[in-house]
Amino acid sequence: MSPTRDQILHTTASLLEKQGCHATGLNEIIRESSTPKGSLYYYFPGGKEQLVSEAVLQAGRAVADRIHTYLAGETPPSQAIHDFILRIADNMEASGFAAGSPLSAVAMETATTSSRINAACQAAFNTMIAAFEDKLLASGLEAQHASDLAHFITATIEGGVMLSRTMHSTEPLRVVARQLSTALTC
Amino acid sequence: MSPTRDQILHTTASLLEKQGCHATGLNEIIRESSTPKGSLYYYFPGGKEQLVSEAVLQAGRAVADRIHTYLAGETPPSQAIHDFILRIADNMEASGFAAGSPLSAVAMETATTSSRINAACQAAFNTMIAAFEDKLLASGLEAQHASDLAHFITATIEGGVMLSRTMHSTEPLRVVARQLSTALTC
Numbered sequence: 349m350s351p352t353r354d355q356i357l358h359t360t361a362s363l364l365e366k367q368g369c370h371a372t373g374l375n376e377i378i379r380e381s382s383t384p385k386g387s388l389y390y391y392f393p394g395g396k397e398q399l400v401s402e403a404v405l406q407a408g409r410a411v412a413d414r415i416h417t418y419l420a421g422e423t424p425p426s427q428a429i430h431d432f433i434l435r436i437a438d439n440m441e442a443s444g445f446a447a448g449s450p451l452s453a454v455a456m457e458t459a460t461t462s463s464r465i466n467a468a469c470q471a472a473f474n475t476m477i478a479a480f481e482d483k484l485l486a487s488g489l490e491a492q493h494a495s496d497l498a499h500f501i502t503a504t505i506e507g508g509v510m511l512s513r514t515m516h517s518t519e520p521l522r523v524v525a526r527q528l529s530t531a532l533t534c
Numbered sequence: 535m536s537p538t539r540d541q542i543l544h545t546t547a548s549l550l551e552k553q554g555c556h557a558t559g560l561n562e563i564i565r566e567s568s569t570p571k572g573s574l575y576y577y578f579p580g581g582k583e584q585l586v587s588e589a590v591l592q593a594g595r596a597v598a599d600r601i602h603t604y605l606a607g608e609t610p611p612s613q614a615i616h617d618f619i620l621r622i623a624d625n626m627e628a629s630g631f632a633a634g635s636p637l638s639a640v641a642m643e644t645a646t647t648s649s650r651i652n653a654a655c656q657a658a659f660n661t662m663i664a665a666f667e668d669k670l671l672a673s674g675l676e677a678q679h680a681s682d683l684a685h686f687i688t689a690t691i692e693g694g695v696m697l698s699r700t701m702h703s704t705e706p707l708r709v710v711a712r713q714l715s716t717a718l719t720c
C-alpha cells in the first residue's frame with residue numbers, strides 16, 4: 349500500500365473515531381494528513397463514501413488484529429478479554445477520550461443513510477466478532493456458544509467505550525471489564 | 535410545555551437517533567416538524583447546541599421513564615431486562631432500523647467536540663443508568679453492586695443496539711438479551 353494512501357486512510361479513521369462521518373470533511377482530511385488534494389481524488393475516485401468505507405474496513409481489520417494478538421496464548425478468555433478492555437481504557441484516556449472505537453459513531457450515523465458505508469461497518473464489526481469467536485473456539489467452546497458470546501463481548505465493549513468516552517472517565521469501562529469477566533465462565 | 539416546542543424537540547430527537555448530530559440541520563428540523571422557522575429561534579435562542587442538548591436530555595428522561603414503567607412490579611431484574619431488550623428490538627425493527635438509541639450517535643460525535651452537548655449526554659446516560667439501578671436496589675442488591683450492574687446493563691444494551699442497527703437485524707440484540715439475562719443472577 350502506498351504511504352500516502354495509507355496516511356489518508358489513517359487520518360480519516362482518527363477523525364471518524366473522534367467526531368463521526370458527517371463532521372469530517374475532505375478538506376480537513378487533506379489538511380490533517382498533510383497530503384496534496386490530488387492524492388485524495390487519485391486514490392479515492394469514489395469520493396467521501398469510498399474513503400470512509402475503506403477507512404472503516406481498515407480500522408475493523410486493525411482492531412481484529414489487535415484482538416488476535418492480545419488474546420493469543422493460553423490465558424483463559426475471561427481474563428484475556430478483561431485485560432484487553434483495560435488496555436482500551438488506557439489508550440482512550442491517553443487520547444483525551446477522543447479515541448476508543450473507530451466504528452461506533454460512523455455505524456450509528458449511516459445505518460440507514462448510506463448503504464455503502466453501512467456495508468463496510470457490517471463487515472468491520474463481523475471481523476471484530478470473528479476475532480473474539482476464534483479465541484472462544486480455541487478455548488473449547490462449541491460453535492453456537494462461541495458465536496453468541498462473541499456478539500455479547502463485542503456489544504458490551506462498544507457500549508462500555510460509549511459510556512467512558514461520554515463520561516470522560518475510564519471507570520465505566522473498568523466496571524464493564526469486571527462484570528464481563530465474571531459473566532464469562534470460560 | 536408548548537406543543538410546538540415539544541414537536542421541535544421530538545423531531546430533533548428522531549433525526550439525531552437516525553443520523554446523528556452533524557447530519558441534522560436546522561432546516562431539516564423545521565421542515566420535518568412542520569413548525570415555522572421563527573418558532574425554532576424563539577424557543578431555542580441558543581441555536582443548534584441548545585436544541586440538541588435539550589432534545590438529548592428529554593430523550594434520556596423518556597428512556598428512563600420507559601425503563602421505570604417496564605421494570606415496575608415483581609418480575610426479577612434478569613427477566614424484566616431481557617423482556618425490555620426484546621421490546622427495543624421490536625421497536626427498532628418497526629422503524630426499519632432507524633431507531634433504537636437516541637443518544638449513541640450524538641454521544642460519540644460530541645464526546646470531545648461540544649462540551650454543552652457532551653454534558654447533556656452525560657446527564658441523559660446517568661438518568662438511564664439510575665433507572666436500572668433503582669430496579670436492582672428494589673430487588674435487594676447492595677448499592678455498589680447495583681451501580682456496577684446498572685452500568686454493565688446500559689453498556690450492553692447500547693452496544694447491542696449498535697450491532698443490531700448496523701446489521702439490520704434484531705438477532706444481535708436478541709443474543710445480547712439472552713446472554714445478559716444469564717449473566718444477571720438476580
